[in-house]
Amino acid sequence: MKLWFIEPRPNVFVSGVKDSVATTVIEYLYKHCPPESGLVMFRSLPRPPGYEIRTIGPPRKPMTSISGLQLVMETLASA
Template sequence: MLVVLANDIPPAVRGRMKLWFVESRPNVFVSGIKDSVANDVVEYLYKHCPVASGLMVFQKINKAPGYKIRGIGDTKRSLIEISGLQLVQEKKGTV
């Protein structure tokens, strides 16, 4: 499974994303694609999305804790790691 949250993505990338994902809300994409395809999709996003896109990518993996979180650019939340566990933290002043 792959979930992508974005601040803003280019129209060409958004159109391509709709091949693999359901856009449940504006700039929220969810897909049940296989792990090998998910890696290719994430590489595509890294290559074609500018830093201003502000992507946060949640990917299912087969190791504990079962997911991996990656970010591209400035998102509304920050990633932190506590005892090897990745967590998403609200940035100060955004609540």
């Protein structure tokens, strides 16, 4: 995975490769990763909103969609 994707956080992979390679890698992951892996994959798209988020199993952070925009929800730290 680390050869084709950037991993900004553990188990969070961001694609930096051509669409065809990213699609092939993602399809491979769906076939071989168990649901408890909790992978979150971001892939750039040539159309709005410019990215796609895909997961395998439930991610640690909740996700939502607002007007077709996929978002990962973060909690605010108390001061």
